[in-house]
Amino acid sequence: MTPRLVFDVAAGLAILFACVMVVHRHPVKSVLALVVSFFALAVTYVLLAAPLIAAVQVIVYAGAILVLFLFVLMLLNVPEEVRQTPDRPIHQALSAGAIVAFAAALLASLRAYGATRAAPSAELPPGDLAPVARLLFSDHFLSFEALSILLLAALVGSFVLARREESP
Amino acid sequence: MTVALWIVPALPLAGFLLCLLLGTRLGKGFVSAAGVGSIGIATLAAWSRLLPYFRDGGGAVVERIAPWITAGNFSVDVSFRLDPLSALMVSFVTFVGFLIHLYSVGYMKHDETDAGYARYFAYMNLFMFSMLTLVLANNFVLMFVGWEGVGLCSYLLIGYYYEREYAAAAGRKAFVVNRIGDFGFLLGMFGVFSLFGTLDFGDVFSRAAANPGRFAPGLTVVCLLLFLGAMGKSAQVPLHVWLPDAMAGPTPVSALIHAATMVTAGVYMVTRCNALFRLAPEAMAVVAVIGGVTAIFAAVIALAQNDIKKVLAYSTVSQLGYMFLACGVGAYVAGMFHVLTHAFFKACLFLGSGAVIHALGGEQDMRRMGGLAPKLPVTYRTFLVATLALAGIPPLAGFFSKDAILTGVFAANRPILFAVGLFTAGLTAFYMFRLVSLTFSGRFRGSAEVGAHVHEAPTTMTLPLVVLAFLSAVGGFLGLPEVFGESANRVAAFLAPVFPPIFLPGHEVARHAVSPAKEWILMGVSVTVAAAGLLLAWDWYAKKAGRPAERLAASFPRLYALIADKFRIDELYDVLFVRPFSWLARVLWKVVDVLVIDGFLNAGAFVVELVGDALRFLQTGNVRNYALTFLLGIVALLLIVLAG
Amino acid sequence: MTANGIPIGDVLLASGALFVIGLAGALLRRNAISIFLAIELMMNAANLAVLGYAAALHSLEGQIVVFFVIAIAAAEAAVGLAIFVALFRHTETIDVNQINLLKW
Amino acid sequence: MSASDVGMLALRVLAPVLVILIVLPMLQWVERRGAGLIQDRPGPNRVGPFGLLQPLADVVKFFMKEDLIPSHADRFLYVLAPGLATFAALTTFAVIPYGATLNIRGNPVPLVGADVSIGILYLFAVTSLSVYGIVLAGWSSNNKFSLIGGIRSSAQIISYELAMTTAAAGVILAAGSFRLTDVVAMQSGSWLSLPYRGWTVVPQLLGFVVFFVSAFAETNRLPFDLPEAEAELVAGYHTEYSAMKFAMFYMAEYINVVVASALMVTLYFGGWSFPGFHPTSLGGVVLSVLIFAVKTAFFVWIFMWVRWTLPRFRYDQLMRLGWKALLPLALLNLFWVAGLVLWNAL
Structure with a gap:
C-alpha cells in the first residue's frame, strides 16, 4: 500500500462519512459518522507528516469533543429530526443555490491558485515531535499560555452556563 | 540632628490623611490626637530647625526633594527654601496654627458629630500642609500649589x-x-x-x-x-x-x-x-x-x-x-x-x-x-x-x-x-x-x-x-x-x-x-x-x-x-457681574443648549430611529438566515476575487 | 507534490469537499447540535488544508496553527454545548427555527 | 518490504494478541478462584481439576446461548458496540514493548508491535476511543439503566483520563520521548547513578499512585465500577447484552485490565528490564519476555485482589476524587519531575 493509496482511501472515507453525518437525521448517528470521518482525517494527517496533530485529533476531537456531543445528546435525549411540511422552502432553495455557487467558486479558485501556489517539495521525513514541541514552547509560548487561560475560561463558563438555576 | 524641611509640611499631610481615612471610624479622641498632634510635632520639628537659624542667621538654604516637571528648558523641582523670610513665616504659622488647633479641640468638641469633627481637623491639617508648602516653596509653581491648597481649604472650611x-x-x-x-x-x-x-x-x-x-x-x-x-x-x-x-x-x-x-x-x-x-x-x-x-x-x-x-x-x-x-x-x-x-x-x-x-x-x-x-x-x-x-x-x-x-x-x-x-x-x-x-x-x-x-x-x-x-x-x-x-x-x-x-x-x-x-x-x-x-x-x-x-x-x-451696608459693593457686583452672567447662562441654557445642541442630538437620534425601524425587519433572530447571508457575502467576495 | 507523494491539489480538493459538506450541513440542518457538528467539520476541513500546505512548504508552523485550532475548538465545544443545555432547559427544543428570541 | 519482514511484523503484532486471547479465560478462572480464596469459599471446582476447565465451559456456554436483541434497540449500534469495545482494547497492545531487542541475522528486531514515535499518545488516543463502545452500548440498548451506565462511564473515563495522562506526562518528561521503548530503555540503567536510570516508580511514586488509582477508574473496576453498579443499575451498560456480545464486553474488560497492568509495568516498573540484567542472547530475550509477563501478572492479580477487597465508591465521591485529589496530585508530580529534570537528577 503506497501512502498515496492510503491517503485516497482515508480522504474518501472522511468525505463519505461527512456526507453521512450531514444526511443522517439522527444526531447520535451524525456524531458517530463524524467520529469515523475525523479518524480518517487523522490518518491523512499522519501521511502529511503531522503525527502529533493526528494523535491530538483523535484524543481531543474523537476522544473528548465528540464524546461531549454524545453526552449532551444523550442527556437531552434529542429526538430525530422530523421532516416537517417543507421547511421554509425559500430558505432551503436559496441555501442550496448558495452552496453550489460556493462550491463552484471554491473549485475555480482551487484551479486558479491552489495547486500552483504551493512550493514543490521533496519527501518529508517522518514527522518528529521534538521540533514541533520546540517551536510551540519558544515562538508560540505566549499563545500557548493564553490558550490555557482560554480553556480555563471555557471551563468556568460552561460550568456557569449549564448549571441548573437554583429554585428560589 | 537637623530636620529636613519637607518633614514640616509632611506631618500635617499625614495628619490630614489619618483624620480623613480613619477619623470617622476611630472617633474624636483619635482625631484630636492625630490632628493636633501632627501640628504639634510639625511645630517642634520646624522650631528645632528655626532656633539655630534665628541664632546664627544665614542665607537661603534650598533642599531639593525631587524633580517634578521637566520639559525642554523648563524645569520645576519639588524643593523647599529656608531663608529669613520663610523662617519668619514658618515660625508663627506653625506656632499660631498649633495654638488654634488646640483651641479647636475645646471649641468644636460639643458641636459636632464624629464625622464632622474628623472633617474639620482633616481640613485644618490640609490647610497647614498647604500653607507650609506655600511658605517654604522654592519656586513659583510649588508656591502656587500651596496657594491653591490654602484657597481650597478656605473654601471647604468656610462652607463647613x-x-x-x-x-x-x-x-x-x-x-x-x-x-x-x-x-x-x-x-x-x-x-x-x-x-x-x-x-x-x-x-x-x-x-x-x-x-x-x-x-x-x-x-x-x-x-x-x-x-x-x-x-x-x-x-x-x-x-x-x-x-x-x-x-x-x-x-x-x-x-x-x-x-x-x-x-x-x-x-x-x-x-x-x-x-x-x-x-x-x-x-x-x-x-x-x-x-x-x-x-x-x-x-x-x-x-x-x-x-x-x-x-x-x-x-x-x-x-x-x-x-x-x-x-x-x-x-x-x-x-x-x-x-x-x-x-x-x-x-x-x-x-x-x-x-x-x-x-x-x-x-x-x-x-x-x-x-x-x-x-x-x-x-x-x-x-x-x-x-x-x-x-x-x-x-x-x-x-x-x-x-x-x-x-x-x-x-x-x-x-x-x-x-x-x-x-x-x-x-x-x-x-x-x-x-x-x-x-x-x-x-x-x-x-x-x-x-x-x-x-x-x-x-x-x-x-x-x-x-x-x-x-x-x-x-x-x-x-x-x-x-x-x-x-x-x-x-x-x-x-x-x-x-x-x-x-x-x-x-x-x-x-x-x-x-x-x-x-x-x-x-x-x-x-x-x-x-x-x-x-x-x-x-x-x-x-x-x-x-x-x-x-x-x-x-x-x-x-x-x-x-452699614458696606458701601453696597456686593450689590454693585451683583448688578455688574452676577446678573449679566446669570442672564447669559440662561440664554446659553435655553437657547444654545436646549434648542441647538439638544436639537442636533435629537435630530440624529430621530434619524437613527427611523433607519432602525426600517432595518429591524432584517433581524429575524433565526441563525440560519444570518448564516445564509454570511455565505452569500462570501460567495460574492469570491466571485469578485476570481473575476478580478 | 507534498509529503509521501501526495499532491497538494488532492489535499486541497479533499479539504474543499469536506468544507462544502460542512457548509451544507450548517445551512440545511435545523437541529442546533447538528449545525454545530457541521461547523466542527468545516473547521477540520480548514485544518486539513493548513496541514497540506504545511507539509508542502516544509513548515512546522502549520502544525502549530492546527494545534491551536483544535484546542480552541475544544473550548468552543464546551461553551457551545453548555449553551445548548441551558437553551434546551429553557425552551425544550434545539430546533433553530424555533429559537429566535433575539429579534426585535 | 520483503515477505519475511512482513511475516516478522505480523508475528510481532499478533503474538501478544494471541497470547492474550489464550490467557483471558485463564484470568477469569484466576479471578473466580481468587475471589473464593478471599471470601473463604471454594470457587469453581467442578469442571476439571480445581475447576481448571471452567473457562472452557464458559466459552462453550457463551457460544451456545441465544443472542437476544431488544426490540427497541438501535440494532446497528447495538451490534457494533461490543466489537468496538474489544477492538479498542486489543489495539492498545500494539505499542507496548514486551521484551528486549531480538537479533535476527544482524537485524535488530525490537519486541514490540509498532515502535512508533508517538507510542504513548497512541495509547491515550485509543483509550479515549474505548469510551465509544460503552457509551454506544448504553445508548443503543434503549434502556434507562444502560443509558445511565453509559453516561456515567463516559464521564468517569474522561475525568480520569486527565489525571492519568498528566501522571504519565511525568514519565514522558523524564524519558524525553513518547516512544515506549525509550521509556523502558530509560529505566534499564543504574539505580545509583545521577541522573537516575532505575525504575521510574522510585522518583515518581506520587505519579504512580495517581496512575494506579486512575487505571482502576479507566477500566471500570471496583472500587470504581459505577457504570455497572449492580445494586443500582442492574448491570449498567451491558444489562441487555447476552451470549457472545456479553462475552466481548467481558473480554474487553479483562484486556483493559491486562493493558493497564502492562502499561503500569512499562511506565513505572521498567517494562521487561530488571536491575543488572542486560539480555543479549536469545535466552536472555526470552527471559526478558518472561520478566515482563510476571510483572504484568502481578498487577493483574492486584486488580483482582482489590476487586474483592474494597467497597464501591459513591458517584460524587468518585468524581471528587478524580478532579479534586488525583488531578492536582498529578500536576504536583509533574512539577516535581520537571524540577528533577531541570536539576539533572533524571
Whole structure:
C-alpha cells in the first residue's frame, strides 16, 4: 500500500462519512459518522507528516469533543429530526443555490491558485515531535499560555452556563 | 540632628490623611490626637530647625526633594527654601496654627458629630500642609500649589456648615473671588517665566538684581498681575468682598485662615518678590494706593457693623491694607513685621470672640451682648490686651509694627497716604473700643436665658488666648524702631538678606530716611490719634451706651446706611457681574443648549430611529438566515476575487 | 507534490469537499447540535488544508496553527454545548427555527 | 518490504494478541478462584481439576446461548458496540514493548508491535476511543439503566483520563520521548547513578499512585465500577447484552485490565528490564519476555485482589476524587519531575 493509496482511501472515507453525518437525521448517528470521518482525517494527517496533530485529533476531537456531543445528546435525549411540511422552502432553495455557487467558486479558485501556489517539495521525513514541541514552547509560548487561560475560561463558563438555576 | 524641611509640611499631610481615612471610624479622641498632634510635632520639628537659624542667621538654604516637571528648558523641582523670610513665616504659622488647633479641640468638641469633627481637623491639617508648602516653596509653581491648597481649604472650611445656605454661598463666593486673583497670579507666573526663563526664586531674583535695566520694562505688568493674585488672597479692594462673608466658618477657622495666616500670603508673596516689585515703581505705587484705600475703606465699614466677627473681619481687611501700604512704599520689613504682630493679636481677638460666641451659645450680634467682663475674666483680659495691641497703644506689639509702617510711608514722602494711614489708625482704635465696650461693659442685653448660661471657656481654649495675648503684648520688642539703637530692630536685621541690593538709579533701599527727632514726633502723633479714637469710643459706647453714635447716625441717615451696608459693593457686583452672567447662562441654557445642541442630538437620534425601524425587519433572530447571508457575502467576495 | 507523494491539489480538493459538506450541513440542518457538528467539520476541513500546505512548504508552523485550532475548538465545544443545555432547559427544543428570541 | 519482514511484523503484532486471547479465560478462572480464596469459599471446582476447565465451559456456554436483541434497540449500534469495545482494547497492545531487542541475522528486531514515535499518545488516543463502545452500548440498548451506565462511564473515563495522562506526562518528561521503548530503555540503567536510570516508580511514586488509582477508574473496576453498579443499575451498560456480545464486553474488560497492568509495568516498573540484567542472547530475550509477563501478572492479580477487597465508591465521591485529589496530585508530580529534570537528577 503506497501512502498515496492510503491517503485516497482515508480522504474518501472522511468525505463519505461527512456526507453521512450531514444526511443522517439522527444526531447520535451524525456524531458517530463524524467520529469515523475525523479518524480518517487523522490518518491523512499522519501521511502529511503531522503525527502529533493526528494523535491530538483523535484524543481531543474523537476522544473528548465528540464524546461531549454524545453526552449532551444523550442527556437531552434529542429526538430525530422530523421532516416537517417543507421547511421554509425559500430558505432551503436559496441555501442550496448558495452552496453550489460556493462550491463552484471554491473549485475555480482551487484551479486558479491552489495547486500552483504551493512550493514543490521533496519527501518529508517522518514527522518528529521534538521540533514541533520546540517551536510551540519558544515562538508560540505566549499563545500557548493564553490558550490555557482560554480553556480555563471555557471551563468556568460552561460550568456557569449549564448549571441548573437554583429554585428560589 | 537637623530636620529636613519637607518633614514640616509632611506631618500635617499625614495628619490630614489619618483624620480623613480613619477619623470617622476611630472617633474624636483619635482625631484630636492625630490632628493636633501632627501640628504639634510639625511645630517642634520646624522650631528645632528655626532656633539655630534665628541664632546664627544665614542665607537661603534650598533642599531639593525631587524633580517634578521637566520639559525642554523648563524645569520645576519639588524643593523647599529656608531663608529669613520663610523662617519668619514658618515660625508663627506653625506656632499660631498649633495654638488654634488646640483651641479647636475645646471649641468644636460639643458641636459636632464624629464625622464632622474628623472633617474639620482633616481640613485644618490640609490647610497647614498647604500653607507650609506655600511658605517654604522654592519656586513659583510649588508656591502656587500651596496657594491653591490654602484657597481650597478656605473654601471647604468656610462652607463647613454646608447645610446652612449662607455658609455654602460664602464658601462659593470666596472661591470665585479667589479665582480672579489666582488667574492674575498664574499670568504673572507665566510672565516671570517668559522674562527670566525660570521659576526658581533664587534664580529669578538674582537675575533681576544682577541686570535690572534689562527686565525693568516688562516687570510692571508682571508685578501688577502678581499683585492681582495677592489682592484676591489678601482681600484687597475691590476683591475684598469674600473675607467678611468668610466668617460663616467656625471661629477658629476665621482666626487661623482668615486673620493670621492665609490672608497674609499675599503680603508674603509681594515681599518674596520684592526684587521684582522694586524694579517696577508704578506697580509699587499701585500696591501702596490699593493698600491705603483698603485700609481706610474697611475701617470705615467696620465702624458700623454689629456682628462681632464682621467687625474683626473688616479690621483684618483694613490691617492687610496697612501691610500692602507698607510694601507699596518699600517698607517691606515693616509690612512683614505687621504680619507677625497681626497674627498674634488678631488670632487672639478672633479666638476671644469665639470664646464669647461659645459662651453665649452662638450669639454673634453685639447688640445682644454687654457686661460680659466679670463672667469671662480670662477672655476679657486677653481680649483687651489684643485690642490695645491692635489699636497701637505702646508698648504693645501693634504699636511698633504700625508705627514702623507709618514711618515708612512718611519716609517715602507720600503725605496723602500717610494721612490716610494715620486716620485709619484712629478709626481702628475707635471701632475696636466700640467692640470691646459693647461686648464687655455695660449690662447684658441678651435674653435672660442665654445670660444665665454664660460660662468661661475650657482650658484648651483659654490657654491659647493667654499665650497669644502675651505674644501680642511683647511681640513688638522684636522690631523696635531705630531710635532705640542701630540693631534694635531685630526683625529688620534678620530679614536684611531677603532684600538684595539693586543698583539702579533711584531704586536704592533708603536707610535712615527719618531722623530720630522726626521719628519721636511720628510716634507721638500716632499714639495721640490712637488714644483719641480709643477714648472717644470709650466715652460714647461704655459711658453713654452708644447714644452719641445713634445721634450722629440719625443726622446722616443715608451715609450711615451706606456704611452699614458696606458701601453696597456686593450689590454693585451683583448688578455688574452676577446678573449679566446669570442672564447669559440662561440664554446659553435655553437657547444654545436646549434648542441647538439638544436639537442636533435629537435630530440624529430621530434619524437613527427611523433607519432602525426600517432595518429591524432584517433581524429575524433565526441563525440560519444570518448564516445564509454570511455565505452569500462570501460567495460574492469570491466571485469578485476570481473575476478580478 | 507534498509529503509521501501526495499532491497538494488532492489535499486541497479533499479539504474543499469536506468544507462544502460542512457548509451544507450548517445551512440545511435545523437541529442546533447538528449545525454545530457541521461547523466542527468545516473547521477540520480548514485544518486539513493548513496541514497540506504545511507539509508542502516544509513548515512546522502549520502544525502549530492546527494545534491551536483544535484546542480552541475544544473550548468552543464546551461553551457551545453548555449553551445548548441551558437553551434546551429553557425552551425544550434545539430546533433553530424555533429559537429566535433575539429579534426585535 | 520483503515477505519475511512482513511475516516478522505480523508475528510481532499478533503474538501478544494471541497470547492474550489464550490467557483471558485463564484470568477469569484466576479471578473466580481468587475471589473464593478471599471470601473463604471454594470457587469453581467442578469442571476439571480445581475447576481448571471452567473457562472452557464458559466459552462453550457463551457460544451456545441465544443472542437476544431488544426490540427497541438501535440494532446497528447495538451490534457494533461490543466489537468496538474489544477492538479498542486489543489495539492498545500494539505499542507496548514486551521484551528486549531480538537479533535476527544482524537485524535488530525490537519486541514490540509498532515502535512508533508517538507510542504513548497512541495509547491515550485509543483509550479515549474505548469510551465509544460503552457509551454506544448504553445508548443503543434503549434502556434507562444502560443509558445511565453509559453516561456515567463516559464521564468517569474522561475525568480520569486527565489525571492519568498528566501522571504519565511525568514519565514522558523524564524519558524525553513518547516512544515506549525509550521509556523502558530509560529505566534499564543504574539505580545509583545521577541522573537516575532505575525504575521510574522510585522518583515518581506520587505519579504512580495517581496512575494506579486512575487505571482502576479507566477500566471500570471496583472500587470504581459505577457504570455497572449492580445494586443500582442492574448491570449498567451491558444489562441487555447476552451470549457472545456479553462475552466481548467481558473480554474487553479483562484486556483493559491486562493493558493497564502492562502499561503500569512499562511506565513505572521498567517494562521487561530488571536491575543488572542486560539480555543479549536469545535466552536472555526470552527471559526478558518472561520478566515482563510476571510483572504484568502481578498487577493483574492486584486488580483482582482489590476487586474483592474494597467497597464501591459513591458517584460524587468518585468524581471528587478524580478532579479534586488525583488531578492536582498529578500536576504536583509533574512539577516535581520537571524540577528533577531541570536539576539533572533524571
